[in-house]
Structure formats: C-alpha cells, structure tokens
Amino acid sequence: MLKADIQLRLGTLDLDAALDAGPGEVVALLGPNGAGKSTFLRAVAGLVRADRASVVLDGVVLEDTAAGVRAPTERRPIGIVFQQHLLFPHLSVLENVAFGLRARHRPDAHAVASAWLERVGLGAYADARPAALSGGEAQRVALARALAVDPRLLLLDEPLSSLDATTRVEVRRELRRHLASFDGARLLVTHDPLEAAALADRLVILEGGRVVQSGPVDEVTRHPRTRFVADLVGVNLLRGRAAGGVIALDGGQQLTALDAGDGDVFAVIHPRSVAIHRTHPEGTPRNVWPGTVRSVDLLGQRARIAVGGSLPIVAEVSASSVRDLDLRERAEVWVSVKAAEVGVYPA
Amino acid sequence: MRSEPIPRPFALLAVLAAALFLLPLAGLLVRFPWAEAVGALTSPEILTAAGLSLVTSLSATALSILLGVPLAMVYARAQFPGLRVVRALTTLPMVLPPVVGGVALLVAFGRRGIVGQFLDSSFGIRIPFTTTAAVLAATFVAMPFLVLTVEAGLRSMDRRYEEAARSLGAGRWMVFRRVTLPLVAPSLYAGAVLCWARALGEFGATITFAGNVPGSTQTLPLAVYLALETRPEAAIALSLVLLLLSLVVLVALRDRYLPTS
Structure with a gap:
C-alpha cells in the first residue's frame, strides 16, 4: 500500500x-x-x-x-x-x-x-x-x-x-x-x-x-x-448550470437535456450523437444551432467534423454524408443534438 | 565530388606551415646515427634517465588519476561560490610557462617555501631536488589534461544511469565504481594517456624545481638536452625514440584527434 x-x-x-x-x-x-x-x-x-x-x-x-x-x-x-x-x-x-x-x-x-x-x-x-x-x-x-x-x-x-x-x-x-x-x-x-x-x-x-x-x-x-x-476519450465536454431541464452553459448558450437535475453540471455529448445539416433541420431535436466547419478528418468510413461558432463541437459522421452534404472547411452548417443524447452529471 | 580549389596564396602558406613541422622530423630521420644508435641508447646514463622517466611519468599519471578524478567530479557536479575561479586556476598550468610552474613549486615546497619550511622543521621532509620533486613537477603540468578530459566525459554522460543504479539499491560507492567509472572509462583512458605523454615530456618545471641530478631527477628530456652538448648523436637517437612514443600516443587517441571521415 x-x-x-x-x-x-x-x-x-x-x-x-x-x-x-x-x-x-x-x-x-x-x-x-x-x-x-x-x-x-x-x-x-x-x-x-x-x-x-x-x-x-x-x-x-x-x-x-x-x-x-x-x-x-x-x-x-x-x-x-x-x-x-x-x-x-x-x-x-x-x-x-x-x-x-x-x-x-x-x-x-x-x-x-x-x-x-x-x-x-x-x-x-x-x-x-x-x-x-x-x-x-x-x-x-x-x-x-x-x-x-x-x-x-x-x-x-x-x-x-x-x-x-x-x-x-x-x-x-x-x-x-x-x-x-x-x-x-x-x-x-x-x-x-x-x-x-x-x-x-x-x-x-x-x-x-x-x-x-x-x-x-x-x-x-x-x-x-x-x-x-x-479529448482523450474523444467526447465533447461542456460545463454549465442546470435548472428545470435546461443547462445554461458557461459560454452563454443553452442546452436542453433529459434528467438534467439542478446546479453545476457537466454535459457530455458523444460525437456520434451530433447531427450535421445543410439547412435548419425539421422535427424533434431540441438543441439546434448554426456553425462553420473548421476541419474535416476522414478516418476510414467515418469522419470527424469540428464545427466552430457560438457552441464549438466535434461531430462524427459517415464518410458518405461528408460527400452528400459537401462538408468542407468554412462550410456553413446546422448542428443538432437530441435532448436524450446529452449525458449530464454533477460537476 | 571535386572540392573547391584553394586560393594560391593560401596553398603556399599551408605548404610552409606543414614544412615547419615536417622538415625537423625529416632532419631527425636523415641525421639518425644508425651506426652508433644502439650504443648511444643503451649507455648507462641514458638507461638510467629512461628508467627514471618511466617511473616519474607513471607515478605522476597515477597521482593525477587518484586526485584528478575526484577533482573532475567536483568540477562537473558540485556548485559552490568560487568554483569557477578555482577551476580556472587549476587549469592554468596548461598554458603557464613550465619554468614559472617550477618557480612556484619551489616557493611553495622549497626548503624556505610556505609549506616546505613546515615540512622540513616538523617532519624533516625536504622535497626539492628529489625524485618526489620530479613527480610533483610532472603532476603539476600534466594533471590538468586529465581533469579537463574526465570532466568533459562526466558532463556528457547520461546521469539517469546512475539514477537507475540507485533505484536498484546501489549506494554511492557502488554507483561510482560500477556505473559512473565504466561509463566515463573512454574519457579517463584518453585523459590518462594525454597526462602521461605530457608528464614524460616535462622539462621546465622539473629542471627548476627538481634540478638535474642523474639517477634521481634527470629525466629523459633533461638527458637529451645535456647530451646535445657532449654527444649529439645520442640526443638525436633519443629524440627519435621519444618522437615514436608520441606517435604511438597519437594513434592510441586517434578517435579523439584524427577525424575519421
């Protein structure tokens, strides 16, 4: 010992x-x-x-x-x-x-x-x-x-x-x-x-x-x-204050999550849970914000996309979506994350 | 690949420089008294001087290793005010006229010297004009070569080996004996050879401090100098022998001084 x-x-x-x-x-x-x-x-x-x-x-x-x-x-x-x-x-x-x-x-x-x-x-x-x-x-x-x-x-x-x-x-x-x-x-x-x-x-x-x-x-x-x-684990880590299912992030943005609890929290979003669109997405995702593609790294059949903007985040998408959406540096995109995909635990 | 041509004046001066070294060497060979050489080299006074030179130069080398390695260790690793000054002073003999070294030794260890008179009155020890004096004179001029070489070796050695040894339970002495010393062995070897060569050739400090007593302080360089007056063929023969010895030293240290391209 x-x-x-x-x-x-x-x-x-x-x-x-x-x-x-x-x-x-x-x-x-x-x-x-x-x-x-x-x-x-x-x-x-x-x-x-x-x-x-x-x-x-x-x-x-x-x-x-x-x-x-x-x-x-x-x-x-x-x-x-x-x-x-x-x-x-x-x-x-x-x-x-x-x-x-x-x-x-x-x-x-x-x-x-x-x-x-x-x-x-x-x-x-x-x-x-x-x-x-x-x-x-x-x-x-x-x-x-x-x-x-x-x-x-x-x-x-x-x-x-x-x-x-x-x-x-x-x-x-x-x-x-x-x-x-x-x-x-x-x-x-x-x-x-x-x-x-x-x-x-x-x-x-x-x-x-x-x-x-x-x-x-x-x-x-x-x-x-x-x-x-x-970064080691390869996930997005955000920090903020939760109240009534909404997390006010340190950067000023808001994130909706299930079971967010109350008080200071960490929010973890896996890159695979981050969806990227060329136009404002329709439907249910609660967290949607615009951004600009900073980098595109192809890893075999998948690609890691770093998106800058008011809430910088890393997304992992299939290589075919990179082609279909024509994702390249400086492309204007919309990012969405389902509330259920935001992991929350106390800070 | 062809090298750039050297400008003519440079080439001329370079040839002159080389000639300055090569002509005297050639002279020794040309004038080498082949007939009398064996007799001259085996005469009793030359053999005595050679034996004495061997004893004093080896003793000086041994003394330099015994005292110089710890000194190099201090220089390479210790930190205290005045260290740089002490280091500079102990390096001085490398550039000091040897005669000055002899005078300084006399002032320190002579019968009226600051240490010498004390040695004489308390212990009845008189150093000047003894073989001990010849050894001290040779050590004085030669040890800095060993210290600087070993110090450089210690500085360039990877001390993490010593840490590895300590982590395995080795105390200071074992670390020094089984790790530090073997790792600086090439430097110690080179330093010792340089030191020995310098001690063997020592003239000025020896004749000033130890005098020129056949059998006890008359070393080979002194014998060569004296023989030049009475028996020049012996001086030439001896000079060539010493020259060959130096050549052996240079070959032994070739990794250090001869570029291997």
Missing part, C-alpha cells in the same frame, strides 16, 4: 498532488506533457527532493519532510522501469538483471537473475550486451531488472512510449502479464490513455501539477471532468 503526498516547485512546475495505491492495484498517473507526472514519480522514488513530501509504503515512512525523515533512493524498496530502458551498456544482460541483487550482496544473484531472464523469455541473451537487443527486448530486460530485487512498489515511467507501435502492443501484453503476477503496489506514469486503460485499475488525472480527477477507468472515461480527459 502506497500513500504519497508531494509538493514541490521546479521551474515552471507547481506540483501539489497526493495519491495512494493499494496492494495489487495498478494506478495510472495520466496527464498531458508537463503536468508533473514524472516529477511526482521521481519524488516518490527519492530522485528529486520535494519541498514537502510524505511517502509511506506498507506502513513504513520513507519520507516525511515534517518529521525530517528521508530515505535515500537506494534504501527504498522500489523498482523503476524508465522510459528509455537505461540498461547499463557496459554490462551483459545477465549482469544488468543481477545488478540490484549484487547491491544487496545476494550470493544467489546470478541464479535469480537467470530465472528472471527466462521468465521474460530472454534467457538466450544472458551474455549479450544491451545494444544487441531490440527496443522491446530491452524493455523486458529492464522490467526483469526492476522486479528481480522483489520491490514493494513498482514505478513505471512511460515504459512503452519509446517503442514503435507494433512492439508496443507486444510489450504491453507482456507487461500486463507481469504486472498481474506482482503483488506490491504499482504506479504507472503515462500520457497515453490507451496504455493507461490497458494496464491500470484506477486512473489519477494530473493537470498543471494538480489531481483533477481520479477513479476506476470506466468511471473516469464515462464522466470526464476536464477538457483533457474528454
């Missing part, structure tokens, strides 16, 4: 965030570049000195600035998998995996390291130099190296982002398998929502040095609370 609370200023970063990770839980710290994710991880590892920090792992205080306690990195029972594998280039693959065991003066260092290499399927490379490995293989060795010392906390800092797309899928699958067999707490830092969704049980969203949302993956993706998360 990890409980970490970090506060520090570093350049333009003003980080003040806390999170915990239960035993056997994979927590992903997700956020845009520069949000302070890696700095948070480095502070937990003791690699950067925080202005104020409290790091407690399995009841052991690793750092508590108020009490003047600070274990150096080498005394923390952690394992780190870095973005670039950082295997020592001058040591053999086996010596790399045995490094942490040797630091602990374990007489069985080589035997344990060999067993770990076998587990990640790279026993044949024991005597090779890291330079002889592919990116994916090197990252698997890095994982074995971190796990070989039996850490109580595994920290993964963008472990897949330096790999190419094909390798990433393969290493992610393997990572998932090894993460499942590890019984300590696990903290994954990433800016890739797919990576987070594939590996984590719980998401903690960090933006501008602050935790803006946290919860189980499906809960966060269903109810995004910031533009960043909404």
Whole structure:
C-alpha cells in the first residue's frame, strides 16, 4: 500500500498532488506533457527532493519532510522501469538483471537473475550486451531488472512510449502479464490513455501539477471532468448550470437535456450523437444551432467534423454524408443534438 | 565530388606551415646515427634517465588519476561560490610557462617555501631536488589534461544511469565504481594517456624545481638536452625514440584527434 503526498516547485512546475495505491492495484498517473507526472514519480522514488513530501509504503515512512525523515533512493524498496530502458551498456544482460541483487550482496544473484531472464523469455541473451537487443527486448530486460530485487512498489515511467507501435502492443501484453503476477503496489506514469486503460485499475488525472480527477477507468472515461480527459476519450465536454431541464452553459448558450437535475453540471455529448445539416433541420431535436466547419478528418468510413461558432463541437459522421452534404472547411452548417443524447452529471 | 580549389596564396602558406613541422622530423630521420644508435641508447646514463622517466611519468599519471578524478567530479557536479575561479586556476598550468610552474613549486615546497619550511622543521621532509620533486613537477603540468578530459566525459554522460543504479539499491560507492567509472572509462583512458605523454615530456618545471641530478631527477628530456652538448648523436637517437612514443600516443587517441571521415 502506497500513500504519497508531494509538493514541490521546479521551474515552471507547481506540483501539489497526493495519491495512494493499494496492494495489487495498478494506478495510472495520466496527464498531458508537463503536468508533473514524472516529477511526482521521481519524488516518490527519492530522485528529486520535494519541498514537502510524505511517502509511506506498507506502513513504513520513507519520507516525511515534517518529521525530517528521508530515505535515500537506494534504501527504498522500489523498482523503476524508465522510459528509455537505461540498461547499463557496459554490462551483459545477465549482469544488468543481477545488478540490484549484487547491491544487496545476494550470493544467489546470478541464479535469480537467470530465472528472471527466462521468465521474460530472454534467457538466450544472458551474455549479450544491451545494444544487441531490440527496443522491446530491452524493455523486458529492464522490467526483469526492476522486479528481480522483489520491490514493494513498482514505478513505471512511460515504459512503452519509446517503442514503435507494433512492439508496443507486444510489450504491453507482456507487461500486463507481469504486472498481474506482482503483488506490491504499482504506479504507472503515462500520457497515453490507451496504455493507461490497458494496464491500470484506477486512473489519477494530473493537470498543471494538480489531481483533477481520479477513479476506476470506466468511471473516469464515462464522466470526464476536464477538457483533457474528454479529448482523450474523444467526447465533447461542456460545463454549465442546470435548472428545470435546461443547462445554461458557461459560454452563454443553452442546452436542453433529459434528467438534467439542478446546479453545476457537466454535459457530455458523444460525437456520434451530433447531427450535421445543410439547412435548419425539421422535427424533434431540441438543441439546434448554426456553425462553420473548421476541419474535416476522414478516418476510414467515418469522419470527424469540428464545427466552430457560438457552441464549438466535434461531430462524427459517415464518410458518405461528408460527400452528400459537401462538408468542407468554412462550410456553413446546422448542428443538432437530441435532448436524450446529452449525458449530464454533477460537476 | 571535386572540392573547391584553394586560393594560391593560401596553398603556399599551408605548404610552409606543414614544412615547419615536417622538415625537423625529416632532419631527425636523415641525421639518425644508425651506426652508433644502439650504443648511444643503451649507455648507462641514458638507461638510467629512461628508467627514471618511466617511473616519474607513471607515478605522476597515477597521482593525477587518484586526485584528478575526484577533482573532475567536483568540477562537473558540485556548485559552490568560487568554483569557477578555482577551476580556472587549476587549469592554468596548461598554458603557464613550465619554468614559472617550477618557480612556484619551489616557493611553495622549497626548503624556505610556505609549506616546505613546515615540512622540513616538523617532519624533516625536504622535497626539492628529489625524485618526489620530479613527480610533483610532472603532476603539476600534466594533471590538468586529465581533469579537463574526465570532466568533459562526466558532463556528457547520461546521469539517469546512475539514477537507475540507485533505484536498484546501489549506494554511492557502488554507483561510482560500477556505473559512473565504466561509463566515463573512454574519457579517463584518453585523459590518462594525454597526462602521461605530457608528464614524460616535462622539462621546465622539473629542471627548476627538481634540478638535474642523474639517477634521481634527470629525466629523459633533461638527458637529451645535456647530451646535445657532449654527444649529439645520442640526443638525436633519443629524440627519435621519444618522437615514436608520441606517435604511438597519437594513434592510441586517434578517435579523439584524427577525424575519421
């Protein structure tokens, strides 16, 4: 069980965030570049000195600035998998995996390291130099190296982002398998929502040095609370004040929704629920407004249309409608959304 | 692809410049006393000087590694007021006339020197005109080469490897020994070779601070200089030997100084 609370200023970063990770839980710290994710991880590892920090792992205080306690990195029972594998280039693959065991003066260092290499399927490379490995293989060795010392906390800092797309899928699958067999707490830092969704049980969203949302993956993706998360999930996120089934949006427009409730709310509209017309639509849709097409991105049989205007929104339509409606940049269009398609939850 | 033609005056001056280096080298070869060479090179005083040079230059290199690597570490990583000034002062011997270095050493460690008189009165240690003085003189002029080279290596090394090592439980000493040192090994090697070559060729500071005592401070360069008066053929033979040694050094450091296009 990890409980970490970090506060520090570093350049333009003003980080003040806390999170915990239960035993056997994979927590992903997700956020845009520069949000302070890696700095948070480095502070937990003791690699950067925080202005104020409290790091407690399995009841052991690793750092508590108020009490003047600070274990150096080498005394923390952690394992780190870095973005670039950082295997020592001058040591053999086996010596790399045995490094942490040797630091602990374990007489069985080589035997344990060999067993770990076998587990990640790279026993044949024991005597090779890291330079002889592919990116994916090197990252698997890095994982074995971190796990070989039996850490109580595994920290993964963008472990897949330096790999190419094909390798990433393969290493992610393997990572998932090894993460499942590890019984300590696990903290994954990433800016890739797919990576987070594939590996984590719980998401903690960090933006501008602050935790803006946290919860189980499906809960966060269903109810995004910031533009960043909404963009990640690919939905439109609007904010306003609901009263009597009508939401007064922060931008001044109104949106009609079913079950809108009362008070400050988020409104989520899936791009597929947004219809686009060339003329003012007839019929039942309650939310209709004019706009101008900003961009058209074709994705196979579908297209994402960004519409600007008084209420900017992203729509997803079929490629054939793009042709039929002659949708192109700067085209004047009407947008409609059925009241039943507006998801509402309290802000 | 054909290169641009070089303007004629430039080409002429460039030839002159090259000749300035090549003619003396050619002279050594032309005047090499093939007949007397073996005798001259194996004469007792030359062998003594050669042995002494080997001892002093290697001792100076060892001392430079022992003291210079920590100094390079401080320069590359520490931050304190006055660091830049100290760094500049310890680099000075690279451009200082060696004789000035010898005089400075004498003023510090001579019998009446600020440290020397204390060493003499308290411990009865007198450094000047001993082999120790020759080693100190060589270290004084040669260590900056090692320090600057290792410092550059430390600065360009990826420190995240050290972080990875620490996260695996390695203490400071283990990180230094098993990660930092191997990663800067190429720089350390180059620095040590440069340092050794400079120490081997040391003349000015040695003759000023350590004197010219056969067997204890008369190193090869001093012996060459003296032989020029009495036995020029020995001086020429020795010079060629030292030249070949320098060539070996240059080849050993080829990755650093010879562009590989």
